[in-house]
Amino acid sequence: MTDILSQYKGSTIEDLPTPNFIIDEEKFDRNCTTMLNNIEKLSQECDVPIKFRAHVKTHKTAKGTFKQLGHGLPLAKRITRAILVSTLKEAVELLDYQDRQCLDYIDDISYSLPCCVSEFIPLLSNLSRRVNNFQVFVDNVEHLENLKKFGKPASGKKWSIFIKVDMGTNRAGLACNSSEFLSLLKRLTSPDIKEVVEPYGFYAHAGHSYSSTTINDTQALLMEEIKAVNSAAKVLCSVDPEFDASALTLSVGATPTSNSLKLDDKSTLVRLITAELIGKLEVHCGNYCMYDLQQVATGCVQDYELSGFVLGTVLSSYPSRGELLSNTGVMSLTREASSIKGFGICVDLKQVLTSKEFSREWYVARVSQEHGILKPIRNWSETTLLKLGTKFAVLPQHACITMAQFEYYFVVNSQGVVTDVWVPFQKW
Incomplete structure (x- = not known):
């Protein structure tokens, strides 16, 4: 979109055609910095490493993603290399852009849709070669059978899988107290599956946190997320007592629950993380860089x-x-x-x-x-x-859905002057 940028760079908002989508870069940067620093502060309060994984599905742009990782943010107290994508196109286009720019910012990708079926497994396999860490999502025994049938991915490593835990929203994943969940873990620990698949961890998303009305409510839901993935890890250990739970990544988050980290009183949360967690905590979220009325x-x-x-x-x-x-x-x-x-x-x-x-x-x-x-x-x-x-x-x-209606975004400074145009990696 260099032609769009050359046409409108230096213009004010009032000069732009409508309808269009505008990004206030100063606020975008501030939102990214705040989330990174809140994760870092929690890690320090708990005195344990806590990883952050940025979901890029809201804006789907390279420049926005790099900011979410902490690049170009002088006040950010940490950098992350891990992202979560909602489409394979997001991952491929981001890596292509990174290669063209000779950058090495992204090295850990999770694909959040459980899709280990014959149509997608070869695509997932190809992507596994491009980053050091690549996780696919599994929530069905047949997913394991399909991965076994395909064999190891193109990376030459075993398939690294996140098992998706249902927090009660019935969108995807399994409840950790369900018979389907137990069957999945039993199959996961069988010798023939172990040859090609290894558990990376458990993943939970409290989608119902979007109906919360106070920040204290969202903190309670964050702790529910943590308890859910921790319980899931304990079930795995009961199925396979020799499994090293400390190697598991327990990934939780939604923008509302992650925003609860702004609260000064996190004593109960800190006790939960330090006294009860049997794996390594990871926080993921995405909408926070933009925010919306929801x-x-x-x-x-x-x-x-x-x-x-x-x-x-x-x-x-x-x-x-x-x-x-x-x-x-x-x-x-x-x-x-x-x-x-x-x-x-x-x-x-x-x-x-x-x-x-x-x-x-x-x-x-x-x-x-x-x-x-x-x-x-x-x-x-x-x-x-x-x-x-x-x-x-x-x-x-809802910024994620609204932004998908536009083929580019005007980026403006605090005076409302266009400084850049960001192009999203939309569709599939």
């Missing part, structure tokens, strides 16, 4: 911490029904929702780059393909009316 609804972040927004334009006005028309329809905002009503909160461009609570006067009440209907949060007569042609920011409900 995260604001959890009570863990403020609206001004969001580092991205959709830029839209007011197109028409309907005073008799108290509504405005914009070009921020479903194709730019999607239909994601949260306890915050509407499909996005509108913010004045003079406010959106600041770091203080935003004034909320308008929200996107309805969307169709290209139409976004704005309604005032209060009465029409009490609201500052937006003139036709006015450009405004929309805070999205």
Whole structure:
């Protein structure tokens, strides 16, 4: 997208076409730095190594990923080389970009979708050659049989697997007290499977933490995640008493639960990690670099911490029904929702780059393909009316889904001037 950058570099937000997605780089950097430093602080408080794995699925860009790893962040107190991807394309494109730039930032990749079936195993095998550590996800006995049938991956090592633990969201994974989970572990420890597969660890994601309303709630769910993977590791040790549990990685996280590390009082969490954990703790999350209204609804972040927004334009006005028309329809905002009503909160461009609570006067009440209907949060007569042609920011409900609607993102500095264009590795 060098042509886009050459055309718009140095332009202000007001000069950009709409609808488009904007990233406030200063806030993005701050969010990445805060998460890395919170993990480092927890590690110091526990006096044990705690790994961080950055999920890149929200923005899917190389430059954003490198920031998540800690590069280019002078205040970050640690660097990580581990990422989590939601598509194989993310992994391949990131490694290709890294090679072209002669960089060596990423050396540990987990592919978060349990997909050890014949269509994908050869692709997973090829990817295993490109990094020192590569983990696939397993939550079905047949996955093990498929890996055994294929044999060792192209790396020449054994398949390194994360076993996915279901935290009750019924999306993927197995409950560690289920018969299916026990059957999986028994097969995992059989001699013929051991020849080609080795457990890397257990992985849990508290997806239901997105419905939390306080940061204390999310801390409780973080501890539930840790207890779940720790229990899973104990089951493995009961199946195979000779297994060295200390070698297992116990990976937990979601942006809400990871955000609970901002709390000053982590004494109960620290005791859990230091006194009960039988493996090595890893924290993973991804949305934190951007944030969105779903995260604001959890009570863990403020609206001004969001580092991205959709830029839209007011197109028409309907005073008799108290509504405005914009070009921020479903194709730019999607239909994601949260306890915050509407499909996005509108913010004045003079406010959106600041770091203080935003004034909320308008929200996107309805969307169709290209139409976004704005309604005032209060009465029409009490609201500052937006003139036709006015450009405004929309805070999205779900950044990961919203950003997938755009083929590139304008990156701006704190003055709203375009400094870069980031291109995501979208689709599959």
